[in-house]
Amino acid sequence: xxxxxxxxxxxxxxxxxxxxxxxxxxxxxxxxxxxxxxxxxxxxxxxxxxxxxxxxxxxxxxxxxxxxxxxxxxxxxxxxxxxxxxxxxxxxxxxxxxxxxxxxxxxxxxxxxxxxxxxxxxxxxxxxxxxxxxxxxxxxxxxxxxxxxxxxxxxxxxxxxxxxxxxxxxxxxxxxxxxxxxxxxxxxxxxxxxxxxxxxxxxxxxxxxxxxxxxxxxxxxxxxxxxxxxxxxxxxxxxxxxxxxxxxxxxxxxxxxxxxxxxxxxxxxxxxxxxxxxxxxxxxxxxxxxxxxxxxxxxxxxxxxxxxxxxxxxxxx
Amino acid sequence: xxxxxxxxxxxxxxxxxxxxxxxxxxxxxxxxxxxxxxxxxxxxxxxxxxxxxxxxxxxxxxxxxxxxxxxxxxxxxxxxxxxxxxxxxxxxxxxxxxxxxxxxxxxxxxxxxxxxxxxxxxxxxxxxxxxxxxxxxxxxxxxxxxxxxxxxxxxxxxxxxxxxxxxxxxxxxxxxxxxxxxxxxxxxxxxxxxxxxxxxxxxxxxxxxxxxxxxxxxxxxxxxxxxxxxxxxxxxxxxxxxxxxxxxxxxxxxxxxxxxxxxxxxxxxxxxxxxxxxxxxxxxxxxxxxxxxxxxxxxxxxxxxxxxxxxxxxxxxxxxxxxxxxxxxxxxxxxxxxxxxxxxx
Amino acid sequence: xxxxxxxxxxxxxxxxxxxxxxxxxxxxxxxxxxxxxxxxxxxxxxxxxxxxxxxxxxxxxxxxxxxxxxxxxxxxxxxxxxxxxxxxxxxxxxxxxxxxxxxxxxxxxxxxxxxxxxxxxxxxxxxxxxxxxxxxxxxxxxxxxxxxxxxxxxxxxxxxxxxxxxxxxxxxxxxxxxxxxxxxxxxxxxxxxxxxxxxxxxxxxxxxxxxxxxxxxxxxxxxxxxxxxxxxxxxxxxxxxxxxxxxxxxxxxxxxxxxxxxxxxxxxxxxxxxxxxxxxxxxxxxxxxxxx
Numbered sequence: 001x002x003x004x005x006x007x008x009x010x011x012x013x014x015x016x017x018x019x020x021x022x023x024x025x026x027x028x029x030x031x032x033x034x035x036x037x038x039x040x041x042x043x044x045x046x047x048x049x050x051x052x053x054x055x056x057x058x059x060x061x062x063x064x065x066x067x068x069x070x071x072x073x074x075x076x077x078x079x080x081x082x083x084x085x086x087x088x089x090x091x092x093x094x095x096x097x098x099x100x101x102x103x104x105x106x107x108x109x110x111x112x113x114x115x116x117x118x119x120x121x122x123x124x125x126x127x128x129x130x131x132x133x134x135x136x137x138x139x140x141x142x143x144x145x146x147x148x149x150x151x152x153x154x155x156x157x158x159x160x161x162x163x164x165x166x167x168x169x170x171x172x173x174x175x176x177x178x179x180x181x182x183x184x185x186x187x188x189x190x191x192x193x194x195x196x197x198x199x200x201x202x203x204x205x206x207x208x209x210x211x212x213x214x215x216x217x218x219x220x221x222x223x224x225x226x227x228x229x230x231x232x233x234x235x236x237x238x239x240x241x242x243x244x245x246x247x248x249x250x251x252x253x254x255x256x257x258x259x260x261x262x263x264x265x266x267x268x269x270x271x272x273x274x275x276x277x278x279x280x281x282x283x284x285x286x287x288x289x290x291x292x293x294x295x296x297x298x299x300x301x302x303x304x305x306x307x308x309x310x311x312x313x314x315x316x317x
Numbered sequence: 318x319x320x321x322x323x324x325x326x327x328x329x330x331x332x333x334x335x336x337x338x339x340x341x342x343x344x345x346x347x348x349x350x351x352x353x354x355x356x357x358x359x360x361x362x363x364x365x366x367x368x369x370x371x372x373x374x375x376x377x378x379x380x381x382x383x384x385x386x387x388x389x390x391x392x393x394x395x396x397x398x399x400x401x402x403x404x405x406x407x408x409x410x411x412x413x414x415x416x417x418x419x420x421x422x423x424x425x426x427x428x429x430x431x432x433x434x435x436x437x438x439x440x441x442x443x444x445x446x447x448x449x450x451x452x453x454x455x456x457x458x459x460x461x462x463x464x465x466x467x468x469x470x471x472x473x474x475x476x477x478x479x480x481x482x483x484x485x486x487x488x489x490x491x492x493x494x495x496x497x498x499x500x501x502x503x504x505x506x507x508x509x510x511x512x513x514x515x516x517x518x519x520x521x522x523x524x525x526x527x528x529x530x531x532x533x534x535x536x537x538x539x540x541x542x543x544x545x546x547x548x549x550x551x552x553x554x555x556x557x558x559x560x561x562x563x564x565x566x567x568x569x570x571x572x573x574x575x576x577x578x579x580x581x582x583x584x585x586x587x588x589x590x591x592x593x594x595x596x597x598x599x600x601x602x603x604x605x606x607x608x609x610x611x612x613x614x615x616x617x618x619x620x621x622x623x624x625x626x627x628x629x630x631x632x633x634x635x636x637x638x639x640x641x642x643x644x645x646x647x648x649x650x651x652x653x654x655x656x657x658x659x660x661x662x
Numbered sequence: 663x664x665x666x667x668x669x670x671x672x673x674x675x676x677x678x679x680x681x682x683x684x685x686x687x688x689x690x691x692x693x694x695x696x697x698x699x700x701x702x703x704x705x706x707x708x709x710x711x712x713x714x715x716x717x718x719x720x721x722x723x724x725x726x727x728x729x730x731x732x733x734x735x736x737x738x739x740x741x742x743x744x745x746x747x748x749x750x751x752x753x754x755x756x757x758x759x760x761x762x763x764x765x766x767x768x769x770x771x772x773x774x775x776x777x778x779x780x781x782x783x784x785x786x787x788x789x790x791x792x793x794x795x796x797x798x799x800x801x802x803x804x805x806x807x808x809x810x811x812x813x814x815x816x817x818x819x820x821x822x823x824x825x826x827x828x829x830x831x832x833x834x835x836x837x838x839x840x841x842x843x844x845x846x847x848x849x850x851x852x853x854x855x856x857x858x859x860x861x862x863x864x865x866x867x868x869x870x871x872x873x874x875x876x877x878x879x880x881x882x883x884x885x886x887x888x889x890x891x892x893x894x895x896x897x898x899x900x901x902x903x904x905x906x907x908x909x910x911x912x913x914x915x916x917x918x919x920x921x922x923x924x925x926x927x928x929x930x931x932x933x934x935x936x937x938x939x940x941x942x943x944x945x946x947x948x949x950x951x952x953x954x
């Protein structure tokens with residue numbers, strides 16, 4: 001019996017630019033079960049960050065439906081939306097710019113604690129802040145520190161504590177470890193996994209790092225130029241990647257082993273423009289397997305095996 | 318194209334291009350002193366690529382700057398040591414001599430391609446500028462050679478008249494590489510050149526750099542924190558922590574016969590593509606405060622094998638082979654081993 | 663579980679203390695501050711220890727005496743001691759400078775914040791109106807205001823204040839624009855905070871630095887504007903001394919009795935210079951990236 005907490009259908013975000021209509025997010029659909037993690041993977045410009053923000057309506061989508069916990073988020077007015085915000089939070093990529101430089105650790109986390117209104121007196125709020133700091137692994141003595149006095153890993157922990165303080169059900173993690181050193185990345189990833197188990201959190205994990213997403217996600221969605229090119233459970237995606245882009249993405253990851261297989265699938269050329277894209281497969285200009293069918297129309301996302309979806313003309317179910 | 322010769326072919330076999338001896342660089346601030354680089358020594362031969370690995374604050378960038386004598390002079394101070402580039406000590410050169418070698422014998426590419434190119438000059442101009450500075454040739458010849466360099470980095474030469482903003486991130490980085498290699502330097506310093514690039518573009522750039530090494534015989538120092546990249550293109554590795562080189566050796570030695578606990582910790586922190594369910598084992602704690610480094614091992618507080626005396630014992634380098642050196646006093650005990658197993662090649 | 667608040671236990675040096683520490687290192691700024699403190703002290707207290715008659719009375723016997731030990735700044739054509747006249751005038755200049763700038767702050771900063779935060783047509787409307795106002799020379803504007811409202815200190819303050827508003831609008835808007843796109847603003851929205859809350863609790867506190875510096879600098883120019891107006895005969899009427907009107911009164915004697923204009927001029931210059939130095943020093947002290 002599935003417990004779907006998030007249902008996204010036909011999500012679109014277009015930006016009007018002097019050169020034309022920029023298709024940042026183009027018809028994204030997926031569903032997510034409570035307690036699971038969906039990894040959204042892609043390179044710069046693929047629209048993954050925009051997708052995450054559209055789901056939270058931090059950016060207003062151009063079209064589409066987002067049903068969160070049974071409620072259509074798109075239909076909420078400003079006041080209703082503000083109230084709903086506490087249920088779905090975000091952790092940002094840059095731990096420095098996502099914290100107010102003038103707020104101490106205490107002030108940043110306390111602001112979030114006050115949202116639910118469950119803790120009223122100063123003493124209660126302080127106790128809750130300390131509780132959260134301990135949960136994320138921040139030492140008590142840092143309570144009056146400013147962001148610029150702390151390193152990236154600690155700042156990110158503040159961001160996580162802030163997101164947890166409002167007791168959300170869903171957290172969109174927008175490249176939360178990309179800006180951190182390797183050993184700190186590992187610490188934060190472990191923390192996120194522990195928290196998910198303990199609090200039954202649902203994550204949308206946005207990243208360009210396939211090794212990281214492999215580690216933390218149950219299902220992965222690969223995006224390219226605003227569209228989903230492949231979606232599958234994590235193990236399945238790594239074991240049997242189908243879309244040429246997914247394959248080259250996987251082969252591009254440098255493996256820390258001497259003599260590791262160098263069957264590099266190098267993609268030629270550069271990403272094409274997301275402005276007014278023609279009605280064809282967006283990967284066609286760079287694909288080695290491009291045929292006439294690929295330039296005739298944009299391939300739809302099709303299920304090629306249970307739970308495994310691909311948008312590629314060369315593969316039909 | 319024929320003008321660009323392969324340096325390695327004409328080189329006397331055993332002379333190192335770069336020989337750093339006991340280099341110490343400190344930044345003297347108002348209240349404290351940041352000990353950025355502490356007594357490091359390394360050698361690099363012609364046509365070899367050295368991976369300089371470490372996390373933020375380990376001292377990698379300071380080392381690269383010291384090699385070109387570019388440490389900002391207040392507050393940076395070279396406390397001791399020599400940097401011999403082709404036998405000449407860079408730290409003792411006059412400004413004029415330094416200007417002559419920078420760009421010609423040694424050049425550098427930086428992490429952020431967005432800001433390392435001048436937006437108001439065409440890319441052809443920027444490459445040609447480097448050539449004109451160091452070689453005696455006419456403007457037209459310089460531009461001609463700039464076109465050659467663009468082709469070398471797999472950009473069509475017609476694009477020499479375009480401006481940086483017309484190129485993508487990956488291409489800008491390739492232009493930066495073209496500028497750096499324009500005068501065919503003996504040594505190229507690359508400071509995290511692919512960190513800011515997408516992984517597929519990174520693959521293209523790395524592939525290209527390996528190709529360039531083969532064609533031109535340039536030695537490289539590749540600064541990175543990504544062990545995957547090191548495995549892919551480096552011949553030798555030096556791991557830095559708190560300004561010291563705590564392990565160095567050939568790629569095989571450092572990866573397959575790892576000795577230092579910090580290096581082992583780095584390997585444990587990386588998610589293994591092969592085993593997704595494995596729990597990551599990060600190194601606990603944080604990098605030490607570079608203004609308060611201990612006399613002995615700076616890694617001791619985070620080391621799973623540390624003994625009470627480690628933090629006070631000065632760490633001397635122990636050689637496990639003519640090329641494999643490790644700074645870890647635990648090895649005074651000949652039976653000591655770290656958990657990471659040796660990997661058969 | 664101790665009773666004491668953990669926040670209090672780990673109390674640290676506040677940001678203000680750090681800024682003061684940096685400011686202290688700047689010798690020029692400290693000198694400026696010292697001078698300002700002295701001028702302030704005089705301006706605030708002179709009413710209580712000086713006999714007003716010395717300032718506005720008539721002492722014809724001593725008229726037009728040049729500077730000497732007996733008359734440090736000389737005497738004017740009515741025999742009044744210039745020393746007291748100049749010192750007494752500081753009250754008006756400082757008062758006008760401050761009140762005018764406070765008026766500009768209260769009007770300009772909210773307008774600039776709204777323009778910068780909301781953007782779109784609101785921004786365009788506010789900025790174009792500000793542009794129109796700044797296109798009118800401040801003296802001219804002040805003249806118009808004073809002509810409409812009449813002479814007097816309060817009206818002068820309003821006139822000078824209005825002329826500074828566009829500056830505050832522009833500076834605030836620019837500062838808000840840089841802060842508005844920072845991720846912590848997005849984080850505050852993600853917490854469900856309203857726009858008004860965000861502007862006051864997150865945006866403006868991070869715009870303090872340029873606004874504060876602008877304030878000190880505008881006080882200086884407000885003093886000059888006020889003096890210019892008095893020089894033109896608007897605003898403060900004689901015999902009340904104001905530096906500008908002292909300049910005006912002295913200009914007919916400028917050939918033979920140049921000291922009549924020298925000392926008020928010096929007073930303006932030293933005050934304005936001190937404000938500028940303090941303003942520059944503040945800007946440097948608040949910049950965390952500056953190497954000291």
